[in-house]
Amino acid sequence: MKPTTSGRRLFADHGFRFVVWGLLLVIVAPGVLWPIGLGVGDADAWAMVRDDWPRLRSLLSSTIGLAFAIAAIAVPIGFLAATLLLRFRVVFRSLWHVGLVAALFTPLVVYADAWYAVLSGLVPRGGWAAWWSAVAIHVMAVVPWVSILLGIGLSTSRADLEEAALLDTGPLGVLRRITLPSLWPMLAASALLAVVPVLTEMAITDLFGLRTYAEEVYTQFQSGAAEAATVLLALPITVVLTVLLAVVVETLGRRARGLRASPRRELTQGRLIPTLLLVSLAAGYLLPLGALGRQLGLTSSPSGEVRWSSPTAWHYLARELASGWSTILANLAGSLVTALGVTIVAILLAWHHRWSGEVTRAALLGLACWLFVLPGPVLGVGLIALFNRPGYLGIPGLIYDSPAIVFLAQLLRALPLAFLITSSVFDRMDRHLFDAAIVEGADAWNLLTKVALWPARHAVGLAVLVSWATSLAELSATKIVAPPGLDILSLRVFSLLHVGTGSEQAALALLLIGCATLFATAVVLLGDRFRSTTSHDA
Amino acid sequence: MNRFVFVVLLTSLVGVGCGQRPTVVVYCALDREFSEPILKRFEAETGYHVLAKYDTESTKSVGLTEQLLRERSRPRCDVFWNNEILNTVRLANDGVLEPFESTVGREYPERFRSPENLWYGFAARARVLLLNTGETEGETLPTKREELTDPRWRGRLGMAKPLFGTTATEVACLFAVAGPEWTKQWLLGLRSNGVHVLSGNKQVAVDVGAGQLALGMTDTDDSLGELRANHPVKITYLGNGSDGLGILLIPNTVSLIRGAPNAEPARRLIDYLLSPETEEILALGPSGQIPLHPRAKASPKLDLPEHPKWMAVNYEKAVEHWSDAMTFIKDTFTAP
Structure with a gap:
């Protein structure tokens, strides 16, 4: 949507622009400028990278190999799940949606926990076992994202062409000849989405002793390498991914502008086979869930006999809930505050994006993509370098020593998704909605709060929930910047994964999965309302 | 109205700030499951509030050491409870630690304490x-x-x-x-x-x-x-x-950080950690640490050799x- 001249003037005349640029300064400084400045401006860092190039090249190839395997497995599975949910009749469809979104909100380290519970004692230690375990965990974590992205593609694809083709061929033929070719941008986007976590997260690769770029940055930083060198390591891959992601998002955005969600169309009337296929896919998640339940109640007798007992399971669950409920509540409250902050910032940036010219729009989109693909450890390093100093009136130091630095880290990690959700809705709003208000003399704030927010309320709610879940699960930047005395749930799970006993780990993981399911139910309910509103508006 | 809300918030924050107990900040590399109960006991016995930052297993002790080095110009940590010794000696060599003459610390064998009183080793x-x-x-x-x-x-x-x-x-x-x-x-x-x-x-x-x-x-x-x-x-x-x-044999080490913002409670915590009672708790607890203080009598069930030959290492x-x-x-x- 191109901005109108009056819209540009509207933003030039009011304080809105200053607020947005102020916010951008706060976001861009630690998230973009400082990491780049740290890395690029240091001659010693360049020398280190040059000397270390053979090792770094092998790191790069191992990272790409891992990413390729994850995308190659996750995209077909995600496509199958999305197709079954949107193109076939399945029983308890809403329940499947809740399961899908719950899987989306389950933290990555919980997947690792569940995977450990399945494989414990079954698979010998070794390079390939570790490699495939890391692939499997990442696939489990990204399939829900891929499914939802492809689901959006499926729900906006051409219904008339599919219906016409159904006269000549069966459902699989329609999928192969019509649906799949029309989905290629979404497939590209989902492949990209599938590889981002392994390129930016270190939790899983660190656990399995695999060497990737993000893991290298984390290890180098923790073992005392210069901050500049560690940041410089990660920059090339971040730049490439940012450009790729921005191109894909912009392409998808352009295609989506003329499209509206169409009513669900089924290619067959039968329910049994599609439901069975979905159940078999879900087994990949239910099996680890069951293994966690098994691990929760496992006890060993002095004679070495291992058995499961429900009192043990209840004991650990109750103990974890009793000892950890205050931590869980504090984390839920803290990440809710972060999510509200994220959503406010996202709304302001998305609103500015809605009314800006091409250059500013591209810059804002680029910023969102940069923050999305920036490895968490690099963000952590940037924040520490920026705030671990007395500075003006001691303000940076105050931020460094307080939960504010965690708030900032989680805000920067959750902002891209919230921005993409809100800007996609603002961009699709018809400008005629605003014309009357502009003629009446409404300024940018009035226009946003009195005209735009109400129609966008469900997207805003979705942005809050997604940011809430993202903040709650954020680990790689939080781990580096967390100040003393702050009990952070994602760190606790990560730590238990390394040092805890099986039952403790399982209890905490199951409680987090319970939280994710509650989130998911709320999101599905909101999503249904959002869909019905947008269909009505269309 | 807005001004009123602001004043109320500010007053509450100041009130919360004034009501705080004396605090001591600890960076702790010993596993949280073993160290947290000791720190809780210290809180209960002294009334001090302990703010702890724990290490994760994968970057154990080195991660916190590097953080202390990065924070040396503006320290926020008071006590470093390391679960090993070499990184503590590194910090001592780099001038990050403050000498502290602990009465109970002097009772430990010479091999397990710094000649300059920069660190004390205990519970190995x-x-x-x-x-x-x-x-x-x-x-x-x-x-x-x-x-x-x-x-x-x-x-x-x-x-x-x-x-x-x-x-x-x-x-x-x-x-x-x-x-x-x-x-x-x-x-x-x-x-x-x-x-x-x-x-x-x-x-x-x-x-x-x-x-x-x-x-x-x-x-x-x-x-x-x-x-x-x-x-x-x-x-x-x-x-x-x-x-x-x-x-x-790798002892835990405890040290005072140079420029510690809460030096007095930090000294009390160090004395508390070095006490034979704490060593006995650690020896009989799940981590089964080996006591080094001559007066600590408890011994963990480790099946140690009858005549152990300890590695003759100069840390x-x-x-x-x-x-x-x-x-x-x-x-x-x-x-x-």
Whole structure:
């Protein structure tokens, strides 16, 4: 949507622009400028990278190999799940949606926990076992994202062409000849989405002793390498991914502008086979869930006999809930505050994006993509370098020593998704909605709060929930910047994964999965309302 | 109205700030499950409020050490409770620690305290080889480190990432005791023998307990966890024979940070940690630490040899090898 001249003037005349640029300064400084400045401006860092190039090249190839395997497995599975949910009749469809979104909100380290519970004692230690375990965990974590992205593609694809083709061929033929070719941008986007976590997260690769770029940055930083060198390591891959992601998002955005969600169309009337296929896919998640339940109640007798007992399971669950409920509540409250902050910032940036010219729009989109693909450890390093100093009136130091630095880290990690959700809705709003208000003399704030927010309320709610879940699960930047005395749930799970006993780990993981399911139910309910509103508006 | 809300918020914040108890900030590398109960007892007994930052297993002790080095110009930590010794000596050499003459600290053997009162060692662990009894049944078990490079153990041995934690400590100590060349050859031998490098010592012990590894180089506290869970494991002490390098004993260390914002409560916490009572709690607790204070009588169930031969390592000398050892480790073990 191109901005109108009056819209540009509207933003030039009011304080809105200053607020947005102020916010951008706060976001861009630690998230973009400082990491780049740290890395690029240091001659010693360049020398280190040059000397270390053979090792770094092998790191790069191992990272790409891992990413390729994850995308190659996750995209077909995600496509199958999305197709079954949107193109076939399945029983308890809403329940499947809740399961899908719950899987989306389950933290990555919980997947690792569940995977450990399945494989414990079954698979010998070794390079390939570790490699495939890391692939499997990442696939489990990204399939829900891929499914939802492809689901959006499926729900906006051409219904008339599919219906016409159904006269000549069966459902699989329609999928192969019509649906799949029309989905290629979404497939590209989902492949990209599938590889981002392994390129930016270190939790899983660190656990399995695999060497990737993000893991290298984390290890180098923790073992005392210069901050500049560690940041410089990660920059090339971040730049490439940012450009790729921005191109894909912009392409998808352009295609989506003329499209509206169409009513669900089924290619067959039968329910049994599609439901069975979905159940078999879900087994990949239910099996680890069951293994966690098994691990929760496992006890060993002095004679070495291992058995499961429900009192043990209840004991650990109750103990974890009793000892950890205050931590869980504090984390839920803290990440809710972060999510509200994220959503406010996202709304302001998305609103500015809605009314800006091409250059500013591209810059804002680029910023969102940069923050999305920036490895968490690099963000952590940037924040520490920026705030671990007395500075003006001691303000940076105050931020460094307080939960504010965690708030900032989680805000920067959750902002891209919230921005993409809100800007996609603002961009699709018809400008005629605003014309009357502009003629009446409404300024940018009035226009946003009195005209735009109400129609966008469900997207805003979705942005809050997604940011809430993202903040709650954020680990790689939080781990580096967390100040003393702050009990952070994602760190606790990560730590238990390394040092805890099986039952403790399982209890905490199951409680987090319970939280994710509650989130998911709320999101599905909101999503249904959002869909019905947008269909009505269309 | 808005101004009123602002004033109320500000007053509340000031009120909360004034009502706070005296605080002491601790960076703690000992596992949280073992250290948190001790810190809670200190809080209950003294009324001080302890703010702790714990390490994670995968970057054990080195992560916090590097953070203290980064914060040296503006320290926020008061006490560093390290679960090993070499990184504490590194901090002492770098001027990050403040001398503190602890009355109870002076009662510890000279070998376990800094001559300048910069740090005190207490409650030690030993480096051990943990065996899965099922996986090694009927086999001749190793008694010396060099036997781990025997092809019999190819792909059956595990160790933690040697850049961090007590595995890094052991490597630097071996550089000092057996010499850099011997240690490098030994590590290369382990690597070519397919040693599995895991994220931490706990992971090594868990995998041995589960039978995924036959042997694992780890610490006594992690091994005790597997013994308590009734897993089929046994602790072996390498190098205890007359021709061996000895068992490596690694004490916890506690130190005061130079420029600590809360120095007085920090001194009290250090005295508290060094007390024989704390050592006894740690000895009888799940981590089974070995007491070093002459008055601490409790002893953990570790099946220590009757006449243990401790590795004769000078920790200060070992620190001199730290940088070379880590460079070698990085080149050898951190390539894909």
